[in-house]
Amino acid sequence: DLEVRPLYSESLVSYHRRLLMKALLRAISLGTYAPGSTARIYGSEESLLPECLCIIFRRAKDFGGGVFSLAATVMSDLIHKDPTYFSVLDAADLPCAFLDAIMGGVLCSAEAISCILQCLDALCLNNNGLQAVKDRNALRCFVKIFTSRIYLRALSGDTPGSLSTGLDEWMRHASSLRGSGMDMLIEILRTISKIGSGSESTLLSLESVTSPSPVPMETD
Structure with missing residues (x-):
């Protein structure tokens, strides 16, 4: 019998494969803004990339x-270069996947945190994207970031x-x-004030009950 393997394995996201993925994503990002290029990705790639x-x-x-x-x-980058491309990304459920990721617990990584605002800004260029950001109250993801x-x-x-400059x-x-x-x-100010007034233990115990499982510190 053929061995049934899981869809994803640890080898898929090994260190060297992540390095390769980073190089490929950087190349795609640079290509988006290359002189004479268009944000549109035609053919099968239009569905594969999202x-x-x-x-x-x-x-x-x-x-x-x-x-x-x-x-x-x-x-x-794709949305900023061509806002009409949002419909293609939305059809692939990409904006929803991004919002799910940040609302479910942002990775403990400076890179992951720093990219949030530019993505929300891009989504808000489209009326449907703006509504999705409003409906999910996406900015609340920063409450946990600044108080945990x-x-x-x-x-x-x-x-x-x-982040402060970007939010401003x-x-x-x-x-x-x-x-x-x-x-x-x-809400961030109120939470920090409670921590400073000696209510930190109460807040931490509440956080452990109401928050998703902690995301480990990113090291790659």
């Missing part, structure tokens, strides 16, 4: 923050500063999301 990106988003924990970030960059211990290492260096710019331009953005910032 499908591949969708797999990466849905299995983000397996592929790691570096691959996730580059896949997100490819998606946002597991993200401390990922928020080291320049990451907090770049994004809220200036995405006026329809300014209200939910302010709610998110106030």
